[in-house]
Amino acid sequence: MKLKLQDIPRVKTITKTNFIKHYFKPQKPVVIERFIDDWPAYSKWNLDYIKDVAGDITVPLYDDRPVDYKDGFNEPHAKMKMADYIDLLKREPTKYRIFLWNILKEIPQLQKDFKFPDFGLRLMKGIPMLFFGGEDSHTFMHYDIDLANIFHFHFEGKKQCILFNQEQTPYLYKIPHSLITREDINFKSPDFEKWPVLKKAKGYVTELNHGEVLYMPEGYWHYMRYITPGFSMSLRAIARNPKNLRKAIYNILVMRHFDNIMRRIKGQQWIDWKNEQAIVKTHKHFNT
Incomplete structure (x- = not known):
């Protein structure tokens, strides 16, 4: 048995009017295949180019180890020179990923390679973020702390994306006081005997190729797996739904602190309790 996933709709390109009507207002995801063909980044951005312009910068790295109580919120697991990291990506599979790397802050010249598109939403121009990963590395299933509208542009290689909207949260074994599901759920091939309620979840799936952009609506859960080494850039716009905006403010000002x-x-006892409650509350709700 597999997850109940439908393919994310795809369009070659799209107008602002059609994007607002068909995807933003109904809060549905879409992949736009040829939206950035005129960006310099479309032809320039690959791992070798990033190595040339950012090779000497030390970058934070994350892997898929279980959360430890000693780790702070989004605290990196290692650090490495970008040149060494890209050499590692191209040499062999690695679990190390770069997460939320602000390119404008580190390499302002990269701003010349892309434009802030007009999708009818006010994009936060100060925080375009890059994400890198090696072959078969993946993120935990999570949603972003600010529940933003996200435009996710992929470069080099291929990346699998699995999405769920917030209505599917009861089926995903969400960890209390966090933004993630149980970390030991393998969304690539889930064990439904261990996670029976997950069978009820209905989501979306796609594979992103170089130059394609995925729109993820407000608060969507997302799991990203790098089929090949590559990287992506996210541009974001604040949540418009008042409920999501209130939740974002709570997450930022209260929950994470x-x-x-x-x-x-409480140390590790707190982490263990949260992991246990994810199962207890989910199964209790569905009497499993």
């Missing part, structure tokens, strides 16, 4: 305090007070 509360979680860090509880880690310091």
Whole structure:
């Protein structure tokens, strides 16, 4: 048995009017295949180019190890020179990923390679973020702390994306006081005997190729797996739905600080309790 996933709709290109009507207002994902053909980044951005312009910069790296109470919120697991990291990506599979790397802050010249597109939303221009990963590396299933509208541009190679909207949260074994599901769920090939409620979840799937952009609506859960080494850039616009905006403010101002305090007070006991509650609450809700 597999996850209940439907293919994300694809269009070659799209107008602002059609994007707002067919995808933003109904909050549905879409892949736009040929939207950035006129960007210099379309022809320039690959791993070798990033190595040339950013090779001497030390970057934070993350892997898929279980959360430890000693780790702070989004605290990196290692650091490496970008040149060495890209050599690693091209040499062999690695679990190390770069997560939320602000390119404008580190390499302002890269701004010349792309434009902020007009999708009818006010994009946050100060925080375009890059994400890198090696073959078969992946993120945990999660949603972003600010529940933003996200435009995810992919470069080099191929990347699998699995999405769920917030209505599917009861089926995903969400960890309390966090933005992630149980980390030991393999969304590539889930064990439904261990995670029976996951069979009820209905989501979306696609594979992104170089130059394609995925629109992820507000608060969508997403799991990203690098089929081959590559990288992506996310541009974001704040949540418009008042409920999502309130939740974003709570996550940023309250939730993450509360979680860090509880880690310091209770240590690993807090992490273990949260992991257990993800199962207890999910199965209790569905009487499994």
